[in-house]
Amino acid sequence: MKPIISISHLSKTYAGGFTALNNISLxxxxxxxxxxxxxxxxxxxxxxxxxxGIVNATSGxxxxxxxxxxxxxxxxxxxxxxxxxxxTLGAFDTVWNTLxxxxxxxxxxxxxxxxxxLLKDLSLWEKKNSLLMTLSGGMKRRVLIGKALSHEPSILFxxxxxxxxxxxxxKDMWALVRKLRKSGVTIILTTHYIEEAEEIADRVGIINxxxxxxxxxxxxxxxxLGKRQLMIDLEQSISLIPESLLDWxxxxxxxxxxxxxxxxxxxxxxxxxxxxxxxxxxxxxxRDVNTSQTSLEDIFINLVNQ
Amino acid sequence: MxxxxxxxxYKYEMLRAWKTLLQSFASxxxxxxxxxxxxxxxxxxxxxxxxxxxxxxxxxxxLIMLALLTHxxxxxxFGIFFPKFTGTIYEILSAPISFIEILIxxxxxxxxxxxxxxxxxxxxxxxxxxxxxxxxxxxxTFLVLTCISFSLFGFIIGLWAVDFEKLQLVPLLxxxxxxxxxxxxxxxxxxxxxxxxxxxxxxxxYLISGFRWSFFEVSDVSVWISLGVVSSFLMLCxxxxxxxxxxxxxxxx
Ligand SMILES: Nc1ncnc2c1ncn2[C@@H]1O[C@H](COP(=O)(O)OP(=O)(O)O)[C@@H](O)[C@H]1O
Ligand SMILES: [Mg+2]
Numbered sequence: 001m002k003p004i005i006s007i008s009h010l011s012k013t014y015a016g017g018f019t020a021l022n023n024i025s026l027x028x029x030x031x032x033x034x035x036x037x038x039x040x041x042x043x044x045x046x047x048x049x050x051x052x053g054i055v056n057a058t059s060g061x062x063x064x065x066x067x068x069x070x071x072x073x074x075x076x077x078x079x080x081x082x083x084x085x086x087x088t089l090g091a092f093d094t095v096w097n098t099l100x101x102x103x104x105x106x107x108x109x110x111x112x113x114x115x116x117x118l119l120k121d122l123s124l125w126e127k128k129n130s131l132l133m134t135l136s137g138g139m140k141r142r143v144l145i146g147k148a149l150s151h152e153p154s155i156l157f158x159x160x161x162x163x164x165x166x167x168x169x170x171k172d173m174w175a176l177v178r179k180l181r182k183s184g185v186t187i188i189l190t191t192h193y194i195e196e197a198e199e200i201a202d203r204v205g206i207i208n209x210x211x212x213x214x215x216x217x218x219x220x221x222x223x224x225l226g227k228r229q230l231m232i233d234l235e236q237s238i239s240l241i242p243e244s245l246l247d248w249x250x251x252x253x254x255x256x257x258x259x260x261x262x263x264x265x266x267x268x269x270x271x272x273x274x275x276x277x278x279x280x281x282x283x284x285x286x287r288d289v290n291t292s293q294t295s296l297e298d299i300f301i302n303l304v305n306q
Numbered sequence: 307m308x309x310x311x312x313x314x315x316y317k318y319e320m321l322r323a324w325k326t327l328l329q330s331f332a333s334x335x336x337x338x339x340x341x342x343x344x345x346x347x348x349x350x351x352x353x354x355x356x357x358x359x360x361x362x363x364x365x366x367x368x369l370i371m372l373a374l375l376t377h378x379x380x381x382x383x384f385g386i387f388f389p390k391f392t393g394t395i396y397e398i399l400s401a402p403i404s405f406i407e408i409l410i411x412x413x414x415x416x417x418x419x420x421x422x423x424x425x426x427x428x429x430x431x432x433x434x435x436x437x438x439x440x441x442x443x444x445x446x447t448f449l450v451l452t453c454i455s456f457s458l459f460g461f462i463i464g465l466w467a468v469d470f471e472k473l474q475l476v477p478l479l480x481x482x483x484x485x486x487x488x489x490x491x492x493x494x495x496x497x498x499x500x501x502x503x504x505x506x507x508x509x510x511x512y513l514i515s516g517f518r519w520s521f522f523e524v525s526d527v528s529v530w531i532s533l534g535v536v537s538s539f540l541m542l543c544x545x546x547x548x549x550x551x552x553x554x555x556x557x558x559x
Binding site: 088092 | 399
């Protein structure tokens, strides 16, 4: 399948000499939800800004639906809606006018019915004549989403959409994202909340210090990098791991009352049965056993700290 | 051509003036009336005539130019500076719109507003002094060219300015002196010879001279030279703004 966005060897060095992006290549598939995960200052916003035409790249190229983002910027940009990270809105415009303005900027004829439906979907219809400066932070975020969707884009960028947003809006937002995706819109969101990526994305890319460390299917990523742990609680604490159990490379924790066995669930033999038998032979009595899966968070911390 | 985008930018900028109607159109009228009272009646009562034109009428073209320049620059510079300041410029930058279209929207609206102000002042002046326009086509040409070129100049200042202070700097330190020394209230040959030479480096002199000629057929320099200077200024602004957009100067990192 042809990618809807193709980023090729993209680098950005800001005027001050700081390199925010270093040779990033990435293909984004039509219709997917891609989460770009990375700590503050990783370069997420810079990457989005280059794709959207707000920041000039130092080298490399981006094509959107086959259109080069510089040479054929009109065709490329017309497809994209952007919800910026900051709450950048005018003060003295009304909600209705600002959405109509955005639609016009992207070359679309006015369509009051569409804008009305959009405002209703965003629970903003009652506010349509309110001045932007009178809105709460959450409502401003909705307006920004409305502006980005006002010209019916087929690609939507959400730059940290849930930063400083309450639970309810967050739920609404994910519902909207899922609905958009169903209608075929490609969605790229950035976040530093791992649960978010885990919850909503199809694929996850991890960025740190301007480098794309890994991009993969969310499940594959967790599968590939996600080890499982078996926690074995003992009746009595021990100070040393018996020699007969050394093969399993166990960790002693919980003041000697627990053994932790890390294993790869993809292996044909996980070694769990043998371990339990060996524990029995070593005359340690079990109290409880449970397993846990590494979350994206662990994967992330692992990668970033490498 | 993204006509829709030009339309919404133009409309947005015009609406901005409409919301502050009093400030936009009434204040130039009031200040013009004040100039008439002070210069036309109080001082003009003693001067009587300049080159066969009553002093009250003589200062009208200069007053209009004074207002056009100030308002074109203030309006156009603010129009582009403010989105830069609030960050909403991201939307313009990410839209499928060319620099020509952005210019037509912003500068077109600023020039239109200035043009309206010019006409309003002209009409106001008509209440105070009998006005005859010898060459209406020339008059309109100068009016339109001035509105466009100084709106363009204001747009450049708005792009260049990084804070409100800088936004005020050029109008205050450059434009106001140039206009006051540009022959709004006197003819060049009223000055001592040395100053007459200095004045020839002031582009506003050519503007006011040409504009005044279109009313009274009285001028400091040939009207063709005036037209040439204004057109060159327009070209210079166009090239500058084109370069700014091309390099993303103060717009894109
Ligand atoms: N205009 C700029 N000039 C210089 N450095 C910048 C500029 N914008 C961002 N940076 C730097 O580039 C890095 C990446 O920033 P950004 O893309 O905003 O990261 P993220 O969105 O992942 O938090 C940061 O270290 C930031 O300080
Ligand atoms: Mg960011």
